[in-house]
Amino acid sequence: MPPGIHSKLGPSKSESWINCPPCLKLTEDMEDESSEYASAGTAAHELAEYKGKKILGLKAGSRPHSDYDSDEMEECTDMYADYLKEQYDQAKLTCPDPVTLFEQHVEMDNYAPGSFGSCDFMLVADKKLHIVDLKYGYIEVQAKENTQMMMYALGALNLFDCLYDIEEVEMTIFQPRIQNISSWSMSVEELVKWGNEVLKPAAELAAAGEGEFNPGPWCSHNFCKARTTCRARAEQMLELAKLEFKPPALLSDEELVQVMDKAEELSKWCSDVMTFATIQATEHGKSYPGWKIVEGRSVRKFSDTKAVEEAVKNAGYTDDQIYSKSLITLTAFEKLLGKSTFNDLLGTYVTKSTPKLTLARDNDKRHEVSSNAANDFID
Ligand code: SF4
Structure with missing residues (x-):
């Protein structure tokens, strides 16, 4: 999708307008919240697409570069490309010619007029369509009942329906920064039913600015601009x-x-x-009665480290006094040596601190563990 062009009934905000249809009209003239995170996300997507195409042996063009290039982005996009390759190899076991598409434009006009989007990755093999969405954020997103993914899937079916006999759709959220891979599958029949019975009526209400305001978790985690x-x-x-x-x-x-x-x-x-x-x-420049603007904590740092070195050396301080030598981090070693050499060479020296126990909702995907009090009792 060309940058800056947004679909009105857009999939990314669909959780908000499906659950709270009038939010679409309420927020349509509000400014978009552009952020550094969004720009880093775009850069990560471009690099991920390049690596995904390369690993699958497709024409990838030249490698994109951005101000956000970093070891972390390198690692995350490698993980994404590896995952796509795994999915492709898996599909090859049963289907001689799986079809792969990157950044594919999809339209859902038949459910939500004027709605379109772009799927990061699609894989069609036999009777199954698998769509993968790369998320570069830290807020965990689940694939189950994810309306954005379901809309993409409907858009993909619009594209492929007459070409393939797809019966099942798998939707995956791939979030490398928090090691979250969340997948969910549904039959085409169920998906189309949802499209007709939930998406379509909600889109009609949203486009007309009708329906009831309905606050819920989507206000914050779908970043409603009116939140x-x-x-x-x-x-x-x-x-x-x-x-x-x-x-x-x-x-x-x-x-x-x-x-x-x-x-x-x-x-x-x-x-x-x-x-x-x-x-x-x-x-x-807005002011609020009873509130004022103050300066927060500021962090001191040297503006010119070369000049600092020179100044202290000229003042007679020795190298031992002014330099400290330390090992690179565990993650940096893992990257330097590769996982297998890292394990062979340094595996025995890796320890894990005891994780701090915390309370979580009972639908949290982590396993329940016993409390410190129960452990004390066992000891
Ligand atoms: S903040 Fe929540 S309730 Fe208010 S318009 Fe947005 S989605 Fe609806």
Whole structure:
């Protein structure tokens, strides 16, 4: 998709407008929130596409470079390309000619008028379509019931339906920065049913600016542009905060759970509001009664390290006093030696600190472990 061109009923914001149709009209004139993260993400996608094509033996053009080139981006895009190769090799076991497409433009006009998007990677083999979306962020995204992926899949079916007899769609979110690979499959029948029964009516309401405002987790994790100033969300949050506790003086476990259940959403909302107001005040001259702009902590650093070296040496300080020598990090060694040599040579010296225990929702994908208290009891 050419940069800067966005689909109105866009897949990336679909979780918001499907759940809260009027948000589309409410936010259509609001400025896009461009960020360094988004630019780094674009650079990572370009490099990932190049490496993906290369590893699959396709024409890749010349290697893209950007200001965001780094060891981390190198490693993440290598992981992505390796993953695509694995999927391709797997498909080859049962299908002699799997079809692969990168950054494929797809349209979902028949479900959401004017809606289009771009799929990072598609693989068609036999009766199965696999779409992979590379996410370069740190906020975990799950493939299950992911409306953006389901829209891409519908767009892909529009392209391939008359060419292949696809029966199943697998959707994968590949998030190398947090080691998250999340996949989910559904039948074409179920997907089309969702398209007709959920997507289509929501798109009609959203395009007309109709329907009910419906605050939910999508306000924050789908980055609705109104999330800080939306009245419906504010009212819901303030309602959440109105807990009615009766005596005795100390909260019970049930009441603590009530607070914990609401704390996540409330703290996200508070943080969204603070960030928005800070930007308005510091960058747009807005003032808020009872609040002022102050300077935060500033970090000292040398502007010219060569000049510093020269100055201290001229002052008679020795190399031992001014230089420190240290080993490169574990990750840097792994990159230097490669995984297998690293394991052979240094594996026995690698230890892992005991992870700090934390509370998580019961749908968290990590395994439940026993508490410190239970472990003490066993000891
Ligand atoms: S913040 Fe939430 S409730 Fe408000 S318009 Fe956006 S999606 Fe709807």
